[in-house]
Amino acid sequence: MADGGPGFEGVPMQGPDPYGNQNNAEGSYKPIAPYGAANYTRPRPTTAGHLSRWFQFIIKHRKGRDNLAHINRILSTTSGTDKLLMLTGYTLMALTAALERVNGALPPGVDLLKATTTHPLPAFPAIRSLEVRLRSLSSIISDFRIFSRLWGLFGIAEWAVQVYEAPPKDQQLRQIAYAQVCVNIVYQSLENIAYLSQHKILRYSNATQNKLWAWSCRFWAAHVALDFCRLWRIRMLRHNYKGVTDAEDHEWWRQISSNLCWAPLTIHWSVENGGLLDGFTTGALGTAAGILSVQHVWRQTRT
Numbered sequence: 001m002a003d004g005g006p007g008f009e010g011v012p013m014q015g016p017d018p019y020g021n022q023n024n025a026e027g028s029y030k031p032i033a034p035y036g037a038a039n040y041t042r043p044r045p046t047t048a049g050h051l052s053r054w055f056q057f058i059i060k061h062r063k064g065r066d067n068l069a070h071i072n073r074i075l076s077t078t079s080g081t082d083k084l085l086m087l088t089g090y091t092l093m094a095l096t097a098a099l100e101r102v103n104g105a106l107p108p109g110v111d112l113l114k115a116t117t118t119h120p121l122p123a124f125p126a127i128r129s130l131e132v133r134l135r136s137l138s139s140i141i142s143d144f145r146i147f148s149r150l151w152g153l154f155g156i157a158e159w160a161v162q163v164y165e166a167p168p169k170d171q172q173l174r175q176i177a178y179a180q181v182c183v184n185i186v187y188q189s190l191e192n193i194a195y196l197s198q199h200k201i202l203r204y205s206n207a208t209q210n211k212l213w214a215w216s217c218r219f220w221a222a223h224v225a226l227d228f229c230r231l232w233r234i235r236m237l238r239h240n241y242k243g244v245t246d247a248e249d250h251e252w253w254r255q256i257s258s259n260l261c262w263a264p265l266t267i268h269w270s271v272e273n274g275g276l277l278d279g280f281t282t283g284a285l286g287t288a289a290g291i292l293s294v295q296h297v298w299r300q301t302r303t
Contacts, residue, residue: 073301082148083297085141087290092138094283099131101280146195152188156181170237176230183222190216214272221266224259231256254292261289 074080160181167174194212197204204212231252238244244252265285268275275282 070298070301074297077301078148080297080301082145083290083293085145087287087294089138089141089145090283090286090290092134092141092283094280094287096131096135096138097279097283099127099134103128103131146191149188150192150195153185153192156184156188160185170233172233173230173237176226176233180223180226180230183219183226187216187219187223190219210272214270217266217269221263221270224263224266227255227259228263231259254296258289258292261285261292265289 074084163177163181168177190212193202193204194209194216196202197209197212235244235252238248262285264277265282268277268282277285
């Protein structure tokens with residue numbers, strides 16, 4: 001199941017003393033040993049103490065506040081949230097695949113949430129437990145992202161209207177734009193049907209679901225192939241007629257790099273009942289694409 005998608009492009013602290021002195025009445029505190037004594041050990045800050053220091057750092061440093069506000073602006077948009085979740089989900093996929101190599105793969109058909117209790121403990125139980133939990137989180141993120149794309153057809157319809165009302169002046173770019181609109185309509189429709197069937201809302205068999213997932217990814221692969229054609233044509237026109245600015249060149253290379261990450265993934269997911277890539281490679285490619293997307297969104301939301 002693919003979860004990438006084309007991707008149109010100071011509060012005072014209250015409560016107990018974090019250093020553990022909340023039970024010492026005023027004037028009755030007696031240190032175990034005077035400061036500087038040979039047997040004196042400074043108490044280690046508790047978790048609350050670390051959080052307090054972190055919030056103080058955010059409050060006192062303007063850059064920290066600005067970055068916090070910047071992240072909040074990104075999360076306030078659907079696209080920004082999706083890009084951050086995409087990066088997180090694929091990073092977790094690569095990490096869990098790496099952890100799986102330590103203890104080996106789980107037996108087929110095993111419930112991940114019960115794997116550490118219903119089967120013999122692996123060589124490194126803590127690593128297996130971490131792997132199970134991170135894999136569950138990655139699965140939730142993937143499901144949420146696909147659910148959020150159920151109404152993606154509305155965005156594609158708006159894109160289609162924009163292309164119809166103001167098509168590219170170059171004939172080849174215009175044909176590519178029309179083709180991309182068509183393949184994305186089919187891609188999103190097939191993915192919606194497959195997802196709703198997977199959750200028992202539509203009545204399609206598992207075999208039909210596998211075909212729907214595979215065909216939706218094949219149309220996504222067509223979108224990526226068309227995007228390579230679009231970027232090549234843009235490059236040719238800019239070099240032949242007006243040259244390329246630094247900003248245009250940077251954005252062109254970002255889109256090429258992103259498509260180079262997505263292309264093998266779309267082919268991987270286009271194969272029914274299996275794939276061509278292992279979990280770590282899939283996660284690494286998705287993480288690279290996620291980094292490029294998050295960097296782009298970060299620059300777009302900068303004030």
